[in-house]
Amino acid sequence: xxxxxxxxxxxxxEIQVEPDETLLDAIRGKxxxxxxxxxxxxxxxxxxxxxxxxxxxxxxxVLAVEADGQEITTIEGLSHGQELHPLxxxxxxxxxxxxxxxxxxxxxxxKALLDSNPHPSEQQIRQGMAGNLCRCTGYGRIVAAVEKxxxxxxxxxxxxxxxxxTGNQV
Amino acid sequence: MSQQPFQYEAPQSLAELWSTLDLGQxxxxxxxxxxxxxxxxxxxxxxxxxLVDIKNIPDLQGVWLDAALGLRIGALTTLxxxxxxxxxxxxxxxxxxxxxxxxxxxxRNRATVGGNLCNAAPSADLAPPLLVLQARIKTLSAAGERxxxxxxxxxxxxxxxLRPGELVSEVILPLPEGNTRAVYLKQGLRQAMDIAMVGVAxxxxxxxxxxxxxxxxLGAVSPVPLRAESAEQYLxxxxxxxxxxxxxxDLAAKEASPISDVRASALYRSQLVAALLKQGLQQCAGILTxxxx
Numbered sequence: 413x414x415x416x417x418x419x420x421x422x423x424x425x426e427i428q429v430e431p432d433e434t435l436l437d438a439i440r441g442k443x444x445x446x447x448x449x450x451x452x453x454x455x456x457x458x459x460x461x462x463x464x465x466x467x468x469x470x471x472x473x474v475l476a477v478e479a480d481g482q483e484i485t486t487i488e489g490l491s492h493g494q495e496l497h498p499l500x501x502x503x504x505x506x507x508x509x510x511x512x513x514x515x516x517x518x519x520x521x522x523k524a525l526l527d528s529n530p531h532p533s534e535q536q537i538r539q540g541m542a543g544n545l546c547r548c549t550g551y552g553r554i555v556a557a558v559e560k561x562x563x564x565x566x567x568x569x570x571x572x573x574x575x576x577x578t579g580n581q582v
Numbered sequence: 583m584s585q586q587p588f589q590y591e592a593p594q595s596l597a598e599l600w601s602t603l604d605l606g607q608x609x610x611x612x613x614x615x616x617x618x619x620x621x622x623x624x625x626x627x628x629x630x631x632x633l634v635d636i637k638n639i640p641d642l643q644g645v646w647l648d649a650a651l652g653l654r655i656g657a658l659t660t661l662x663x664x665x666x667x668x669x670x671x672x673x674x675x676x677x678x679x680x681x682x683x684x685x686x687x688x689x690r691n692r693a694t695v696g697g698n699l700c701n702a703a704p705s706a707d708l709a710p711p712l713l714v715l716q717a718r719i720k721t722l723s724a725a726g727e728r729x730x731x732x733x734x735x736x737x738x739x740x741x742x743x744l745r746p747g748e749l750v751s752e753v754i755l756p757l758p759e760g761n762t763r764a765v766y767l768k769q770g771l772r773q774a775m776d777i778a779m780v781g782v783a784x785x786x787x788x789x790x791x792x793x794x795x796x797x798x799x800l801g802a803v804s805p806v807p808l809r810a811e812s813a814e815q816y817l818x819x820x821x822x823x824x825x826x827x828x829x830x831x832d833l834a835a836k837e838a839s840p841i842s843d844v845r846a847s848a849l850y851r852s853q854l855v856a857a858l859l860k861q862g863l864q865q866c867a868g869i870l871t872x873x874x875x
Contacts, residue, residue: 431590543686544773
């Protein structure tokens with residue numbers, strides 16, 4: 413076992429991990445934050461997406477030892493108490509959640525996208541979320557939720573009539 | 583992960599790396615982005631007894647211009663950084679475009695230039711554009727450094743000509759001349775997260791519609807990414823028109839030796855080579871014509 417120190421959702425943690433333990437298994441098993449999901453465990457599905465030092469990563473393809481000294485944000489780090497992050501609120505109001513298994517990864521990818529590009533086009537959203545698979549709904553409502561969250565966060569993508577300039581009309 | 587865990591080390595410098603590296607030990611692996619290595623390890627396709635994480639070594643990082651050599655790209659440059667880097671976009675935009683189309687944002691944030699090459703997949707998306715850009719590979723080992731053309735780097739599927747204890751430190755690109763244009767076209771089932779059935783890179787030096795020089799590289803259609811030399815020689819000195827483009831595309835398709843696998847049949851791949859190359863030649867010629875007006 414190896415001792416590592418890292419920041420998860422603004423809290424410092426010191427945990428013991430195996431050298432070949434993934435960041436995903438450490439987050440779920442050692443830290444006890446089970447919002448981050450294990451789907452394919454091989455970087456294909458995106459259910460395990462977390463943000464490490466400002467960039468989205470598949471936590472199944474990062475060793476816990478590689479995260480020593482790094483700063484991680486998981487789905488649990490987005491809300492402020494009872495107040496949901498705009499992405500979480502938009503996923504609910506747009507009906508972008510069915511079984512919910514892909515949702516934490518979807519939201520973390522969307523957060524990384526909006527952090528670097530606050531007003532993405534529909535195409536940019538689809539490209540930015542290409543590493544996250546949903547097997548329930550298709551992607552229309554998920555894209556609509558990210559567009560809505562971008563509006564909630566930025567609020568300046570409406571034209572004079574109050575309609576969205578791009579994306580699906582609601 | 584239920585296998586015998588490996589020993590993990592993360593040297594902070596080359597000196598520390600060479601002082602601790604034990605070449606007598608089978609199963610010593612260098613770790614960069616890990617997006618290929620960790621998947622192979624989990625699938626028990628790779629035995630690892632000692633994992634040496636090279637990500638903290640400064641000598642392997644950065645992108646910079648060298649007046650004598652050209653653009654130098656550190657092996658640890660991630661695909662995200664490659665796609666966004668101003669020098670890459672200014673001098674070799676084809677490489678930035680190729681990187682931006684690979685895998686997913688999450689994978690691009692970890693995967694590295696050196697890793698994509700060392701993994702030596704016949705379908706590696708960086709290989710065709712780097713081959714037409716005449717990339718050279720700089721390697722380092724405890725014995726010193728060496729430099730070789732990228733075309734001598736690949737030895738077979740998953741195999742490179744790296745020696746034990748040697749790692750890729752940089753990719754070096756001579757700056758393309760002003761009147762050259764290059765494109766990389768790949769075909770997969772999806773636009774993202776897919777391994778190319780075929781990848782084709784084209785670089786043309788044109789004078790009007792006359793092709794002064796052509797460089798063409800093919801991915802995923804032979805054991806190693808290769809230059810389509812007979813098509814290059816045919817196109818050199820020729821006027822680019824419908825007939826010469828079709829003939830060049832056919833010649834390139836004959837140089838490919840694809841296999842049939844889960845992604846596509848050999849026949850389909852051969853036809854894709856011709857179709858993508860035709861498109862690539864037209865795009866390069868079209869872009870240049872527009873640029874000269």
